Amino acid sequence: xxxxxxxxxxxxxVTGKKLTVTCSQNMNHEYMSWYRQxxxxxxxxxxxxxxxxxxxxxxxPEGYKVSRKEKRNFPLILESPSPxxxxxxxxxxxxxxGGPYEQYFGPGTRLTVT
Amino acid sequence: xxxxxxxxxxxxxxxxxxVTLSCTYDTSENNxxxxxxxxxxxxxxxxxxxxEAYKQQNATENRFSVxxxxxxxxxxxxxxxxxxxxxxxxxxxxxxxxxxxxxxLTFGTxxxxxxxx
Numbered sequence: 464x465x466x467x468x469x470x471x472x473x474x475x476x477v478t479g480k481k482l483t484v485t486c487s488q489n490m491n492h493e494y495m496s497w498y499r500q501x502x503x504x505x506x507x508x509x510x511x512x513x514x515x516x517x518x519x520x521x522x523x524p525e526g527y528k529v530s531r532k533e534k535r536n537f538p539l540i541l542e543s544p545s546p547x548x549x550x551x552x553x554x555x556x557x558x559x560x561g562g563p564y565e566q567y568f569g570p571g572t573r574l575t576v577t
Numbered sequence: 578x579x580x581x582x583x584x585x586x587x588x589x590x591x592x593x594x595x596v597t598l599s600c601t602y603d604t605s606e607n608n609x610x611x612x613x614x615x616x617x618x619x620x621x622x623x624x625x626x627x628x629e630a631y632k633q634q635n636a637t638e639n640r641f642s643v644x645x646x647x648x649x650x651x652x653x654x655x656x657x658x659x660x661x662x663x664x665x666x667x668x669x670x671x672x673x674x675x676x677x678x679x680x681x682l683t684f685g686t687x688x689x690x691x692x693x694x
Contacts, residue, residue, distance in 0.1 A: 494680055505581075505668060505684035506622075513678040521681060553622060557680050564610055564672060564680050568622035 465490045467569035469554050475575045476544055484539045484572050486554030494557040495537040496566070499523065499550040506553065512537055513559070544576045579604045581671050583685035590659055591693050597644075598654045598688045600669030606630075608674040611645065611652045612682065617665040625667070628652065656690075664692045 467488045476482055488495065496511040498521075508521030512531040526548055528540040537556075541548060554569040580603045590596040602611070613625040628636045628645050635643050640660075644653045656663055666689050670682040 494678075496680070498682075503686055505686045506670075506682070507684070508681045511679055511681065519679065521679075551620065555622075559675075559678075559680065563627065564675065565624055565627065566680065566682065571620045571622075 467554055467556050467567050469569040469572050473573045477577055478545055479543050482541050484552060486537045486569060487535050488556040492556035492558050494559040496555045497539050498553045501550050546576050549576050579671050579683045581669050581683050581685040583669055583688050585688045587689045589691040589693055594659055595657050596659055598667050600652045600685055602650050602671050606673050610672040612670040613654045614668045615665045659692050661692050
């Protein structure tokens with residue numbers, strides 16, 4: 464089944480404890496992206512990647528890191544989480560190559576930082 | 578920067594009725610894409626419908642259709658014969674023509690739609 468997977472789905476952690484949220488897609492997509500969803504703000508892009516070893520900042524990159532060493536994986540790293548990073552996180556992927564630019568979303572990761 | 582506005586935070590409608598969700602956007606671009614996503618209680622983001630700005634014909638997907646008014650920068654979603662499974666948060670989203678690679682979606686704040694049995 465074609466899908467985007469994220470792990471973990473739920474995570475409660477403490478301030479300052481490094482964590483990684485994994486994202487993997489099995490559709491050979493070139494483009495991948497991370498969003499965070501907060502009440503009243505919709506979804507906002509954190510980072511994106513156009514291909515292996517090609518990553519760039521989105522609208523809200525502060526406090527996050529990413530890497531793209533393999534085409535299928537795009538982990539989101541929080542080196543020192545803070546309570547304002549409590550949010551619902553989505554990974555998305557797209558085949559790119561000229562369209563139709565339909566993005567496939569993962570199931571979401573609910574992160575709580577205390 | 579592009580902005581997307583959904584002015585209806587919540588709506589409710591009786592099952593089998595028709596409902597229209599509004600969305601307006603602001604951009605100076607001429608080529609772009611517009612989307613409606615559905616987020617049910619499971620939180621999964623599901624693409625409902627897509628519209629390319631260069632196409633004059635309004636997109637339709639079964640019971641879902643859009644009214645795309647490019648000059649007015651308006652992109653409303655009409656749901657016909659509404660069903661209980663349509664209960665969800667609906668997000669309008671904008672994507673500028675990704676000539677330089679970033680397929681960033683700019684989302685509105687959402688409309689929570691409840692279908693009443």
